[in-house]
Every structure is written in structure tokens, then in C-alpha cells.
Amino acid sequence: MEHVDVVCPFCGCLCDDLEITVEEGHITGIKNACAVSRSKFLNHGSHRITSAAVDGKKASMKKAVKEAVEILSNARRPLIYGLSSTECGAISKAVEIGEVTGGIVDNTASVCHGPTILALQQVGESKATLGEARNRADMVVFWGSNPTAAHLRHIVRYSVMPKGMYSTEGRKGRKVIVVDVRQTGTTRLADKFVKIKPNSDFELLQALRATVRGDELPVDEVSGVPMKEIKELAEEMKNCKFGIVFFGLGLTQSEGRHMNIDAAVGLVSELNRHTKFVLTPMRGHYNVAGANTVATWQTGYPYAIDFSKGYPRYNPGEFTAVDLLASGEVDAAMIIASDPAATFPADAARHLAKIPTITLEQKTTPTTMLSKVVLPVATAGVEAEGTAYRMDGVPLRLSKLVEPPKGIHSDEKVLDMILEGLKEVAQ
Amino acid sequence: MVTALDKIEVTLISGRTAKQGVGLEEGKPSESYVDSVRLIQLCPGDAEKLDLKEDSPVTVTTEHGSVTVHWVEEKTLESGMIFFPYGPWANQVYNSVTDGTGMPIMKAVKATVEAGGKVQSLTEIVDSLKGGS
Structure with missing residues (x-):
């Protein structure tokens, strides 16, 4: 029997386009699944x-x-x-x-994402569904998140590659920025990789927020990122049509924890004076x-x-x-x-x-x-x-x-x- | 000739890997899972500093604990940074203090890496949680 539009119960993406073949009470085939999803469906009987x-x-x-x-x-x-x-x-x-x-x-x-919840209870959030990201986003920022390791189809299905109603060019029409402390699979496909010092996300988020607001910071660099690059990034963010920040445990499990998210919400809030910007936590389970x-x-x-x-x-x-x-x-x-x-x-x-x-x-x-x-x-x-x-x-x-x-x-x-x-x- | 260092100071970053995800869905006792999380990644230069042999274990130590694991080279990591996939081995070196947030710090932790030690099996790790060896 063929099952279509099956929802994958692995990560927070909940991809709902899986096609699964069941024969004599066993799963024998699976389409559209990532490697982890495939492992989940095909190995659900092992080590039981x-x-x-x-x-x-x-x-x-x-x-x-x-x-x-x-x-x-x-x-x-x-x-x-x-x-x-x-x-x-x-x-x-x-x-x-x-x-x-x-x-x-x-x-x-x-x-x-407990620290995310703590922060959002304090300062609120500007959010969107993954469908809106797919159909509208022309700037995607992955901050402290690496979907190529944790949310394997996120990039293909929702955030970077797909062509949507208003994002008709797919990947070509999107600017992809990754902020992280190390190179990852996600940084390799980014248009811009902003490499920061560990435990310094809060400072960079606040510096970006101040720069978006028009403040001049009397420093050469913040969090290991030159001010010139911060200014360029702020301009790019202000000038997109629909931006989204997908943030991960790089923000919640490092020093600052909920205050990092507070700062991210502050940045997004400031950006909404210029354009439409939202943020979404990359929920794991x-x-x-x-x-x-x-x-x-x-x-x-x-x-x-x-x-x-x-x-x-x-x-x-x-x-x-x-x-x-x-x-x-x-x-x-x-x-x-x-x-x-x-x-x-x-x-x-x-x-x-x-x-x-x-x-x-x-x-x-x-x-x-x-x-x-x-x-x-x-x-x-x-x-x-x-x-x-x-x-x-x-x-x-x-x-x-x-x-x-x-x-x-x-x-x-x-x-x-x-x-x-x-x-x-x-x- | 470069003299090997006894230990190096590093910043430990933890996180997910696709292999870990595939392995855990197979089952935590599976070789696939254990092999995916019982290791650290470090840059070739740091492996050379410690004069690590291909199959030799390394011991990662923080002020909260110590654990011995395998290692692999990861060219994209900078010197002084290691990546440790989430799992029972990495958990041996983290602090459980959450500073009133509920969340322990698992990224950007100060640690040292040195050659040597005995790599524990999953059963031995669980036994150590039970108060055994």
C-alpha cells in the first residue's frame, strides 16, 4: 500500500510530503525523505x-x-x-x-529553546510560518544554526532553494547569510559567512541593531567582525523585502542564553522600521x-x-x-x-x-x-x-x-x- | 623536528551531526550511533601538535569532567577549536549549573585535549552514571 503526504516525525521541519510503501505490515519503501527520516522509518523495528x-x-x-x-x-x-x-x-x-x-x-x-521561550515571553516576537518564508523571503539568515546537520531538508524545502509565489527565482533570488563560530555545511552554501568569536553573539547582535538604527560605534570590530562588514550587513538587511532569521542552539546554549535571543528580537524589531523581518527558532525534536x-x-x-x-x-x-x-x-x-x-x-x-x-x-x-x-x-x-x-x-x-x-x-x-x-x- | 605537546587548550563546541541523527534512529546501542558521537573533530595542525596517531584515543578535560574518545581531522576547524557531537560521551565534561535558566552551557566551553586514555563503551558510561566504574 502506498501512503502519500506522510508527515515525518523526526525534526521540527515535520516535512509532510513523504511517500511510504507498506507491504505485509512492513515499511519497504520511502521517497522524499532525508537520511535521518529514512533511518527512522526503516529502522523503527531495530533495537526495540x-x-x-x-x-x-x-x-x-x-x-x-x-x-x-x-x-x-x-x-x-x-x-x-x-x-x-x-x-x-x-x-x-x-x-x-x-x-x-x-x-x-x-x-x-x-x-x-527554553531560553528562546524565556526571551520571547519578555519581548514578544515577529514570526512567520515556513510557508511564508518559502513564498516571500529574499534574505535568509541562519544564526547559530546548521540545518545541513540538524534539519536536513529545511534548506531544500522551506528556506533557501524552493521557488515560491513571490520568490519565483528560488535560490538565485535569495541572499543567504550564516553567522557561526565555525565553518559548517550551511556556511558552504551561504552568500556570506560571518565568522564570530565564540560566546560573543550578544555583542554582535547589539552592534548590528545599533548600526541599523544609525548609531556610529567607535570601535574597529565587534565579536571579531570588522565594523565595515557589520555596516554592510546592516544595509543588506535593511534593503531586503522580506528577511527571516532562523536561529539555533548556537544562541541558546552559549553564554548569554536567553539574552542572546532578546538581542536577536531587538535586531529584528529594529529592522521592521525599514522592511519586513521575522525570526523563527529551529526547533529540534x-x-x-x-x-x-x-x-x-x-x-x-x-x-x-x-x-x-x-x-x-x-x-x-x-x-x-x-x-x-x-x-x-x-x-x-x-x-x-x-x-x-x-x-x-x-x-x-x-x-x-x-x-x-x-x-x-x-x-x-x-x-x-x-x-x-x-x-x-x-x-x-x-x-x-x-x-x-x-x-x-x-x-x-x-x-x-x-x-x-x-x-x-x-x-x-x-x-x-x-x-x-x-x-x-x-x- | 617539532616536539609534541602534552596537551593543548581548546574551545569545545558541541552540536548535531547528520550521522548522529541517522545512528540514533537505528538505536543508541548501535555501532552507527556510538561511532558518530564517541569522537571529537579537530584540525590537522592541532593533531600534529599532539602527535596523534590514527587510532590513538584522546582525552578531553574541562573543569567539570574528563572523557576519552576517538578523534578525526576536520580541516575547516580553526586551531584551538574542537567539535564534540552531542551524546553520552560529551556529557561527561559539561557543567550542570544553569545559572537560573534551566539550560546548561554546552557550547564554547574551555577544555584541554591530550593524547591517551581508555575509551569507554556505552555500557561503561551508563554504569558510571549508576555509580559503578
Whole structure:
């Protein structure tokens, strides 16, 4: 059977033009996919967890769920974390579990674009969809982002190459600028590569903003970039028709963090006195934007949400997973669709091995390897349907293409089983 | 003849690679994933300074930790800068302090690189998180 317009559940691009062939319940062919997407669809069965486990021993799903309920109901301060690589229904259930247990709900935004959210809550944003970028942009700036490594079809499908309604010349009609500390695949296809000193994005963003405003800076260079080049760049930005900044973790994971984004928004704001300019974060995991969106619907806050008082409170830096684990504050954890043991600094990851950790996962990961309870789940977008939010905030529907292995349920279903168990214990 | 240095000071930049993405979708225990993240990239000049042999490991150290990995040359990197793909090995050298933001610093970290050390397997890395060796 041929499936068309399938949405890829890997990165924040959520490319929705995949063509997938399914024969006898197996994916046998895939078109329009990048290398990572191809790997995801064709390898979804490899290194698979085939059975639930408690304390490293195989257990029935019923027993493992019961164990998970016991851990969460006995915990004084449980952490519920992850959620960026699953669909919105599961995210909604996880937030409800956070409320029922009086725990803390955080998602992987806290270690990717959490600083972006912090900044945008302070200063707002001028944004556009990827469709608008494709159809209108004549200047594309990649700042601290490298889509040739992390968002493989972004350049081809949305930002640089495609011909759009008003960008009829495609690549030829677009000026591409990359600001980065090192050469990458993206710098190689740029019209201009602005190489800056590490940890100096904030200074360059502010210098550009001042220059766009018309201020003369009495210096020869900023962040390793000569003033002459900064002035030229400012003029080019002012004179485009529709510019867009796609920024990545080069801004959020280096010194300055949220203040770098604040400065980027300030630059874009200043540019809007001259032309149309917008900015978009390059969200990594395919539904991290959905994790923020669903959490905000239900609690008012996008991540770092504490329910211990019986109502949601928000405080990144206090209720964020790395901080809670590094300080040893949480006494149990439930990890959904994420692998903090492979993505957090070791000091923080180590605490997951000290406390009872429950992990919902399709494949063996460092986190499942140190978890007390492992609950195997279906792969959203391959074996389970649902909704995910693209990096620009556009919701798209994920497909169910094949059946999950026997006895394996979706994240939402397993979380619902845990939620029901918790409600029974509470009565 | 150039005398090899014991260690060099570098700026560590972390990030994604396409190989890492392909590998993680195969599975974290897969050779494809492990090989994609259990290494650093550095420029040929810095490899020469340390007199690195093709299959010899290197040890990356920051004030927060130390880890031994393989290395590959990357001509586009400038001297004094290394690239370390995100993953369980890179995480051994990062600070978990977030300065009230929730976000640890994973880019532009001061580090040293020296030849030698023993490269750990994924299981050994997980065991070390459990408090083992």
C-alpha cells in the first residue's frame, strides 16, 4: 500500500510530503525523505524493547504499570520529563499525571529553546510560518544554526532553494547569510559567512541593531567582525523585502542564553522600521513545539511547571529537569519520549540512577538502561497517529502506517493506564 | 623536528551531526550511533601538535569532567577549536549549573585535549552514571 503526504516525525521541519510503501505490515519503501527520516522509518523495528521490565527483569505490562503507579503515588516530588518526540495526546496525559501527583512537568525545551521561550515571553516576537518564508523571503539568515546537520531538508524545502509565489527565482533570488563560530555545511552554501568569536553573539547582535538604527560605534570590530562588514550587513538587511532569521542552539546554549535571543528580537524589531523581518527558532525534536503548546493550554506555562501547591507554578532554573536532578531534589522520575541519560550533563543524569525512574520508550537507550521500570511503547507517526506542532507552530497530523508489535500500546494509552491507576490509589 | 605537546587548550563546541541523527534512529546501542558521537573533530595542525596517531584515543578535560574518545581531522576547524557531537560521551565534561535558566552551557566551553586514555563503551558510561566504574 502506498501512503502519500506522510508527515515525518523526526525534526521540527515535520516535512509532510513523504511517500511510504507498506507491504505485509512492513515499511519497504520511502521517497522524499532525508537520511535521518529514512533511518527512522526503516529502522523503527531495530533495537526495540519487546517487553516491559521491572528492575531489569521482564514483566507483564500490567505489573510494570502497577509498579509505575506505586512509584509515582509514593513519591514526594516526582519529575515528569521529556515529551518532545511523541504526539500531543500523550503530552496532555503526562501533564494531567503531573497535576494528579503534585509533581513537576518539564519538557526538552528546557535544554534546547527554553531560553528562546524565556526571551520571547519578555519581548514578544515577529514570526512567520515556513510557508511564508518559502513564498516571500529574499534574505535568509541562519544564526547559530546548521540545518545541513540538524534539519536536513529545511534548506531544500522551506528556506533557501524552493521557488515560491513571490520568490519565483528560488535560490538565485535569495541572499543567504550564516553567522557561526565555525565553518559548517550551511556556511558552504551561504552568500556570506560571518565568522564570530565564540560566546560573543550578544555583542554582535547589539552592534548590528545599533548600526541599523544609525548609531556610529567607535570601535574597529565587534565579536571579531570588522565594523565595515557589520555596516554592510546592516544595509543588506535593511534593503531586503522580506528577511527571516532562523536561529539555533548556537544562541541558546552559549553564554548569554536567553539574552542572546532578546538581542536577536531587538535586531529584528529594529529592522521592521525599514522592511519586513521575522525570526523563527529551529526547533529540534519534531514535537517539542507541541510539548510547549499543550502544556500552555493546560497550565498556562510552556515548561518547568510545578504542581506541588495544587496549582501550576512556572520557574525555569528551579523547576527545570537539569536543575532538579543536579540538586537531587526529585525522588522519582517518569521519562517519556526522551533520553536524558544521553543528553544531560553527567552530574544531572546520575541522579536518575539513584531514584526510581520509569521510562516509556520504543528502543533501548542509556535512560532505559538505568531505569527501574521500562514500558515499551509504539512509535508515534509510524505505529500510532496523533498531532504534532512544526517549528513555526503549525499543527500537522501524524499517520499510523503499521501496527506496533503485539501487546505494545501508544504513549497516550500507556500514560492513560498509569493515570487511571493513580486515580484509583487516590480514592 | 617539532616536539609534541602534552596537551593543548581548546574551545569545545558541541552540536548535531547528520550521522548522529541517522545512528540514533537505528538505536543508541548501535555501532552507527556510538561511532558518530564517541569522537571529537579537530584540525590537522592541532593533531600534529599532539602527535596523534590514527587510532590513538584522546582525552578531553574541562573543569567539570574528563572523557576519552576517538578523534578525526576536520580541516575547516580553526586551531584551538574542537567539535564534540552531542551524546553520552560529551556529557561527561559539561557543567550542570544553569545559572537560573534551566539550560546548561554546552557550547564554547574551555577544555584541554591530550593524547591517551581508555575509551569507554556505552555500557561503561551508563554504569558510571549508576555509580559503578
